Amino acid sequence: MSACPTPDRPDRRDTPGTRTTREAFRAGIRAVLPLAIGVLPFGMVYGTAVVESSISNWVGGLASSIILAGAAQLALVDLIDDNAPWTVAVGTALVINARFLMYSAALMPSFAEYPRRWRVPMAMLITDQTAVTSLLYNETDHDPNRRRFFYLGVGLALWVSWGVGTWIGIALGASVSNGFQLEFAVPLMFLALLVPSIRDQSSLVAAIVGAAVTLVARDVPFNTGLLIGAMFGIAAGMLTSAASAASGAIGESAAGAESTATDGSDQ
Amino acid sequence: MSALTMVILAALGSLVIRSALVTALAGVTIGPRVGRGLRLVAPSVLAGLVAQTLLIQESMSESMGGSTGELVGESTGELLFRSLGSWHIAAAMAALVAWRTRSVAITLAVGMTAVWLLELV
Incomplete structure (x- = not known):
């Protein structure tokens, strides 16, 4: 199994430029293969x-093909099963998927380089894994065709x-034993994506604040805690970035002033 | 409303969410400040997802149910912190491996193996 070609661990078999x-x-398939395997147990759950x-079963299976979002689908199935009003069931699924709006914003600069007719079909494939893996790749390859x-x-x-994971789960049903700890694959997969995305102080602060606020806001209705957490995380990361830029500028100006003073004393 | 209709509505709504920005604002130039913010989307969202799926679980109430009257667990909808156990230890080991290797494959392999072994203990 090959490793995800992050900037820290480039896939040496293919140099992006060639x-x-x-x-x-x-290369995209190879890069995501470990995650694709990790998605299987999630699909089974x-x-x-x-x-x-x-x-x-066929409606549940169809949902995997056209919604392509695990957490939202689980909530939707749960709420339909509970006879919740359709506005609540569909609305909750969409709120959980609202994070894709943030990913699509992050992918916007690269999508702008793709032919117009490709943008909507490609946007259908936006997930946490697709967005993060592609964003990391885009830092190593600037050719729009290869990126696409x-x-x-x-x-x-x-x-x-x-x-495939969904249909295996449907076929096996309740015989999918909890003894295999399949549910653990879900946080593990997000963790495997999270760690490489933390590259500096501002992204570390964004992650810590994002996680902390999501936990505090866990009881906010319609699962909006994740969105609130993400917004606080981004804001905290930007503040950290601005603060370190300002302290760098102060440091530079102080060094400059000291240098000028030294130059003056030498004269 | 049928389950099929709700699934289709959720799919259409998700497509609008996914494609709105990449189609409507595709030509807009991103300033450096916004660009910095966009680079923080992944760590913020993923950390929230890890926190939600690793640390929180729905509380279950046990009751007699089913056609044979067996003991069944039913979600009460209350979100509680998961008690410290094999998931936390395996996740900590996986995070360490992810940090050292930055390899998704090795991280997943170590994490799943660790949780299976810890469950055996």
């Missing part, structure tokens, strides 16, 4: 939830994996 679009597509609910095909490789591999 890749064709086909190679970029394959969701598939089991579908079997244990009143929703028909890398993204497609990542997105399609995850889409297939999520669907």
